[in-house]
Amino acid sequence: MSELKNIQTAPTPVIGITLGDVNGIGPEILIRLLEDSRLLKLCTPVVYGNHKIINRYRKLMTVEDFQMIPCKGADQVAHRKINMLNCWDEDYEIKPGQSDEEAGKLALNGLKRATEDLKAGFIEALITNPITKSNMPKDEFPFPGHTEFFADAAGLKDCLMLMVHDTFKVALATVHIPLEKIAGVLTRNLIVNRLTQLEKSLISDFDIPQPKIAVLGLNPHAGENGKLGKEEETIIGPVIKEWRGKGKHVYGPFPADGFFASGHHTQYDAVLAMYHDQGLVPFKVLAGMEGVNFSAGLPFIRVSPDHGTAYDIAGKGIASADSLRAAIFKALDLIRIKSEKVKKQVVSRSLPASTGRD
Numbered sequence: 001m002s003e004l005k006n007i008q009t010a011p012t013p014v015i016g017i018t019l020g021d022v023n024g025i026g027p028e029i030l031i032r033l034l035e036d037s038r039l040l041k042l043c044t045p046v047v048y049g050n051h052k053i054i055n056r057y058r059k060l061m062t063v064e065d066f067q068m069i070p071c072k073g074a075d076q077v078a079h080r081k082i083n084m085l086n087c088w089d090e091d092y093e094i095k096p097g098q099s100d101e102e103a104g105k106l107a108l109n110g111l112k113r114a115t116e117d118l119k120a121g122f123i124e125a126l127i128t129n130p131i132t133k134s135n136m137p138k139d140e141f142p143f144p145g146h147t148e149f150f151a152d153a154a155g156l157k158d159c160l161m162l163m164v165h166d167t168f169k170v171a172l173a174t175v176h177i178p179l180e181k182i183a184g185v186l187t188r189n190l191i192v193n194r195l196t197q198l199e200k201s202l203i204s205d206f207d208i209p210q211p212k213i214a215v216l217g218l219n220p221h222a223g224e225n226g227k228l229g230k231e232e233e234t235i236i237g238p239v240i241k242e243w244r245g246k247g248k249h250v251y252g253p254f255p256a257d258g259f260f261a262s263g264h265h266t267q268y269d270a271v272l273a274m275y276h277d278q279g280l281v282p283f284k285v286l287a288g289m290e291g292v293n294f295s296a297g298l299p300f301i302r303v304s305p306d307h308g309t310a311y312d313i314a315g316k317g318i319a320s321a322d323s324l325r326a327a328i329f330k331a332l333d334l335i336r337i338k339s340e341k342v343k344k345q346v347v348s349r350s351l352p353a354s355t356g357r358d
Helices: 001-008 025-032 037-041 051-060 101-122 145-155 177-187 187-205 231-245 255-262 276-290 322-350
Strands: 012-016 046-049 083-088 125-127 162-163 167-173 212-216 250-255 270-273 292-295 302-305
Touching: 012 083, 012 101, 012 322, 025 046, 025 051, 037 125, 037 292, 046 051, 046 255, 101 125, 101 145, 145 187, 145 292, 145 302, 162 187, 162 231, 162 255, 162 276, 167 276, 187 212, 187 270, 187 292, 187 322, 212 255, 231 250, 255 276, 270 276, 276 322, 292 322, 302 322
Parallel strands: 012 046, 012 125, 046 083, 125 302, 167 270, 212 250, 212 270
Antiparallel strands: 162 167, 162 292, 292 302
């Protein structure tokens, strides 16, 4: 009996979750996710936002059995409970489906507090609900998205946007830049940097010792031998050849349309797409609501659902929590892999050195 009690009260991984834009579907899917108490057996959630916002959406959704524990700090959590950390005091009347500057300020308040706790190690992973970039305070959030924000928070020039599903992964060489500028920024160094980030993440984050990576071309039909563009011959192809010469399992460049249509994406550990929509359109179609966004290359774990604020359905109680649930499960996988690697390193350091004698 005592053993069962210990299992039920043992600390579980502490995972932070931001509300994102309070007028989007973030608060709703958060409630839908956490009203299933079975999740509390796997992790201890810390919600970064405000309890009044949650309560207003709870009433709007007619969810009655939903209890949160007030939390003064992520270092003082109640395990196996829903912890609510208030990140602002001012009252705010929710406007589901509408964008305003005040909602952007509130989203940033929660994001900044959660990031501080993530960097301090009080939470083991952070799940970020979607924001509306246009209403975020420009002076405090001069970034095109979460990915760039977290790279800056970690003191890095950039990190890798990696879309993750149980059966395939898609990374992006370029992210939030206009389509007309992609060819101008696509350089040899960029491709090398992205392949390096991707390979490192597959090895360290996903425990894939010798990852097999497919690289897509930039142009239609991967340039068709230079007829439709030269980037495959002058930039992408030479990098792949160089990596293959080093014994790396890197292949391509492949035409993007036929590659996904024929199911070739499932034959590789990851795919490197050249630009945002080239990778995300097929990923979202194929992954559905089971795909998540992982920021690879950071010293901490950040995952998010694979969708936006969905203003068109906000406040209607019909938003699906499937992608947010997938983000939680993926974060737990990443925490487990990281923990197992640390344990192996500790065991390795504790073993006596060989004397070379029998």
